[in-house]
Amino acid sequence: MKLGFDNDKYIKLQSQKILDRIEQFGGKLYMEFGGKLFDDFHASRVLPGFEPDSKVKMLMQLKDQAEIVIVINADAIEKNKRRGDLGITYDLDTLRLIDAFRGIGLFVGSVVITCYNSQHAADMFEKRLISLGIKVYKHYSIEDYPSNIPLIVSDDGFGKNDYIETERSLVVITAPGPGSGKMATCLSQLYHEHKRGVTAGYAKFETFPIWNIPLKHPVNLAYEAATADLNDVNMIDFYHLEAYGETTVNYNRDIEIFPVLNAMMQKIMGNSPYKSPTDMGVNMAGYCIFDEQAVEAACRQEILRRYYSACCSVRQGMSDAHEVSKLELLMGQMGITSDERPTVAAALNKAEATGAPAVAIQLPNGEIVTGKTSSLLGASAAALLNALKSLGGIDKETDLISHTIIEPIQELKVKHMGNHNPRLHTDEILIALSICAVNSDIAAKAMQQLEKLKHCEAHSSVILSSVDENVFRKLGVNITYEPKYQTKKLYHN
Numbered sequence: 363m364k365l366g367f368d369n370d371k372y373i374k375l376q377s378q379k380i381l382d383r384i385e386q387f388g389g390k391l392y393m394e395f396g397g398k399l400f401d402d403f404h405a406s407r408v409l410p411g412f413e414p415d416s417k418v419k420m421l422m423q424l425k426d427q428a429e430i431v432i433v434i435n436a437d438a439i440e441k442n443k444r445r446g447d448l449g450i451t452y453d454l455d456t457l458r459l460i461d462a463f464r465g466i467g468l469f470v471g472s473v474v475i476t477c478y479n480s481q482h483a484a485d486m487f488e489k490r491l492i493s494l495g496i497k498v499y500k501h502y503s504i505e506d507y508p509s510n511i512p513l514i515v516s517d518d519g520f521g522k523n524d525y526i527e528t529e530r531s532l533v534v535i536t537a538p539g540p541g542s543g544k545m546a547t548c549l550s551q552l553y554h555e556h557k558r559g560v561t562a563g564y565a566k567f568e569t570f571p572i573w574n575i576p577l578k579h580p581v582n583l584a585y586e587a588a589t590a591d592l593n594d595v596n597m598i599d600f601y602h603l604e605a606y607g608e609t610t611v612n613y614n615r616d617i618e619i620f621p622v623l624n625a626m627m628q629k630i631m632g633n634s635p636y637k638s639p640t641d642m643g644v645n646m647a648g649y650c651i652f653d654e655q656a657v658e659a660a661c662r663q664e665i666l667r668r669y670y671s672a673c674c675s676v677r678q679g680m681s682d683a684h685e686v687s688k689l690e691l692l693m694g695q696m697g698i699t700s701d702e703r704p705t706v707a708a709a710l711n712k713a714e715a716t717g718a719p720a721v722a723i724q725l726p727n728g729e730i731v732t733g734k735t736s737s738l739l740g741a742s743a744a745a746l747l748n749a750l751k752s753l754g755g756i757d758k759e760t761d762l763i764s765h766t767i768i769e770p771i772q773e774l775k776v777k778h779m780g781n782h783n784p785r786l787h788t789d790e791i792l793i794a795l796s797i798c799a800v801n802s803d804i805a806a807k808a809m810q811q812l813e814k815l816k817h818c819e820a821h822s823s824v825i826l827s828s829v830d831e832n833v834f835r836k837l838g839v840n841i842t843y844e845p846k847y848q849t850k851k852l853y854h855n
Contacts, residue, residue, distance in 0.1 A: 363726075363817040366656030367411035367647075375646035377423040380567075383644055384427070384531055386635070387563025390555065392548040393644070395536040396568040400462055405569050407667075407840065408584045409647065410660045417567070421468060421534065429471040429530040430463050432456050433537045433547050436477050436484035445539055449828070453487050455538040460496065471528055472497035476543030479503055499524035501543065501550060508546075508622045515629040520553040534567075540592065545623070552630050563635065564627070566616075566642045571596045573610045573640050574648040580661035581651075582611060583692055587668040589613075590688045591681060602638035610640040663819065663840070665692055666703050670842035674825055677845035703842070705821035708732055710844070713823035719848050721745035723820040723839065725752060735785070738768050742822065742830040743791040749818070750795075753811035762808050763794050788833040815839050824848045 384391045397405070399417045406414045413419070421428055435443075438452045445455055456473060463470050473491055475484050478500040491498045501523040504514050513519045526533075526547075533551070535544045548564045555562040570585035582596050599612040601620060616639040623642075627634040636642050651657055669689040675681035693699070700706045705722040708730045712720035718735035721742050725731065731752050733745025751758050771794060772784040786794065792812075798805035816838030825843050826834075834841040 363410050364653065364656040364659070365411040366651060366653035366660065367409040368650045368652055369411050369413050369416055372412070372647060372650040373416060373420045373423065375649060376420050376644065379644050379646055380420075380424065380532065380565075383563070383565045388561040389531050390533075390560060390562035391531065392533045392535060392551050392562060392564050394544045394548050394564070394566045395534055396544075396566065397570070399534075399536050400459070402569070404584075404588050404664070405647075408581055408657070408661045408664050409651065410656055412647075417569075418466065418468075422466065424532055425467060427530055428532040428534055429469045429528060430534050430536060431471055431474060431526060431528070431547070432459055433474045433476055433535055433542045433544050434487075435537075435542045436475050436479065436481045438539070438542065439475070439487050440481045440483045442483075443539070449832075452538040452542075453483075457494075459536070459538065469530065470496075471530075471533070472499055472526055474499045474501055474524075474526060474543075474547055476501045476547060477503050497527070499526050501547060508619065508626075511622065511625050511629060515553060515626055520550040521557075523550045523554075525554040526551055545619075549623070549626055549630070552627070556630055564642070565644050568643050568645055569647055571611045571613055572648040573599070573612060573643060573645055575611070575651075577611050578695070580658045580696065583696060584661040584664045584668075585613075587665045587689055587692050590668065590672060590685045590692075593684075593688070599638050599640045602640040605637035610638075612639045612643075616642075662696060662698050662702055665689065665696065665698055666700065667840060667842050669693060670821075670845075673845040674843060677825070677847075703819065703821065704730060705819050706842075709821045709823045719822065719824045721820060721822045723749045723815075723818055725749060725818060726814060738765070738772070738785065739791065740783075740785045740787055740830065742788045742826060742834070743786050745820070746788050746833075747791065747795075747808070749815065750808040750811045753814050754807045756804060756808060760804060762802075762805050763791070763798050767794050767798060787827065787829045789829055792833070812837060 400415055402414050402417060405412045434452055434456050443452050444450060460470050473496055475488060475498065478484060488498050504519045507514055535547050537544050552562055552564055571582040575581060577596055577598060586594060586596055595614045596611055597614055597617055599610045599617060602608060602610045620639045624634045672681060672685045672689050676683055676686055705724050708722035709720050712732040712734055716734045719741045720732055720734050722730055722732045723745050729752060731745060731748040733741045733748055735741045736744065747762055748758065768786060771786060771790060775781040776784050795805055795809060799809045818839050820834060820839050820841045822843035825847055831841065
């Protein structure tokens with residue numbers, strides 16, 4: 363992967379910008395964090411060089427001044443809403459985030475349950491948090507939010523919400539996913555702080571869209587692709603243009619909500635410190651791109667990946683066709699076709715030649731290896747072994763794992779575990795390979811190549827099982843697949 367983004371420069375600039383914003387508001391800042399704090403894989407894919415945990419590293423620079431408040435929507439708890447990338451519910455991800463923050467020494471002050479209306483699942487989650495020693499606060503639904511500003515900014519609006527007790531100068535408001543109520547939580551706190559005579563401010567940490575690059579820059583178009591399900595659209599911030607004569611980029615929801623947000627801040631603080639949505643943001647990412655070609659190539663691949671993901675999501679009944687249509691429109695604007703993803707043709711050609719599912723992986727040197735379905739291995743497992751052989755300079759005819767190891771595993775799966783498919787998945791093949799590596803130098807050499815798979819591109823001729831998909835994700839392989847199942851069964855896992 364060719365780098366195009368200076369991560370160290372980004373952390374330095376972003377940290378200083380946040381310190382400046384804290385000082386601007388007299389020493390207390392509520393900062394809404396958009397996107398994912400720990401696992402921002404989208405940013406790392408479209409800005410090659412950006413580390414998925416860059417935001418956390420930046421926060422570590424401000425460790426003594428920052429505390430974390432995690433916000434979760436009560437309706438999301440009630441509906442068992444899940445993170446698409448990790449496959450876990452928002453309430454479980456809240457616990458995961460607390461552990462992750464604490465694990466690196468960041469202070470987690472509390473959890474806020476928003477849109478609370480006595481939902482049973484939310485009550486149960488509150489009890490669980492309290493039993494774990496975590497402070498919990500509740501914020502309530504406000505009628506006609508966000509349009510009824512006199513009601514919202516009153517004792518019957520924000521005033522009904524619990525006041526979140528905080529200790530540090532920088533309060534980071536984050537959440538398991540979008541729609542959690544981060545902005546409303548920040549504004550509610552501003553209301554309560556100013557009622558108590560405490561000077562405090564609000565700012566937004568947002569990576570995308572990047573405000574100081576062109577509207578149709580590949581990075582900003584890749585953001586539209588990533589939010590196709592939300593129907594977000596990048597726009598010129600006309601408030602900023604009118605106020606400063608400077609063209610900047612924001613997205614429709616922030617621009618649409620700005621008059622309301624501005625009016626709320628004026629009512630809470632007496633006057634608003636911001637003249638535009640761009641003013642609210644703290645985002646230095648645009649200053650850290652040093653190779654436009656590398657970034658554009660990465661963005662084109664990301665848009666293609668999003669397209670295949672959306673097609674499969676529609677096939678699985680999890681999305682609407684309009685998401686695919688929007689992605690096709692973006693691809694048309696940039697002239698992107700599947701030919702730019704050579705693993706697609708390689709996987710489809712192998713599948714046609716063998717009459718069974720196939721997987722293709724593009725290695726760091728550009729070489730493409732394939733894997734076919736056999737009586738012993740699934741296509742993903744076969745492709746993975748072939749990739750390790752090529753990376754390690756091992757003859758492709760060499761058996762890395764003896765049949766005497768594979769066959770007992772197959773017997774275990776079918777006879778004792780109730781599986782109908784005896785073929786080994788990727789997780790099973792890696793366990794078998796690691797066992798062989800104890801006594802086999804060749805198998806050990808193959809195991810040493812695993813880290814080289816990070817950032818490799820791959821494609822499957824069919825929708826993968828959740829097991830194989832998770833293994834590829836953990837190895838850092840960017841996998842896509844055709845929107846079709848291997849079988850015509852109604853249930854697929």
